[in-house]
Amino acid sequence: MPGRSSGSAPLSGRGETFSFGPLELEILETPGHTVESISLLLRDRSVSDDPPLMVFTGDALFAGDVGRTDLAGEDKRREASELLYESLHQKILPLPPDGTIVCPPPTARFRLRREDQRPGVHDHRV
Secondary structure, three states, X not given: OOOEEOOOOOOOOOOOEEEEOOEEEEEEEOOOOOOOOEXXXXXXXOOOOOOOOEEEOOXXXXXXXXXXXXXXXXXXXXXXXXXXXXXXXXXXXXXXXXXXXXXXXXXXXHHHHHHHHOOOOOOOOO
16 A cells, blocks of 8 residues: 555555655656566655655666566567566656666676776786
């Protein structure tokens, strides 16, 4: 049931919010990668009600890529791709670009690349 929670209840659906002092997380259903995929909107109510401060995109959107749509099988790939397109274009991309920080999940490839780019990090393998 959508509504507010103190964070003790299990996740149950779209629009549900969880408050932690002035911080609020809102569940945003973003199916496509999987039918259960969600993103989380973070608001700091001590600053403003809108726009959201951050969106954690789950596996819908990565840095430079989008989530795979073949996990349910090739026969469902087109349907999953359409769901992902709608999730991105109707829920994530409409967020204000000048006020919302997009936080995609880290990937192993991204983490390794970032480690290689850090000054003083050297490959010490023998």
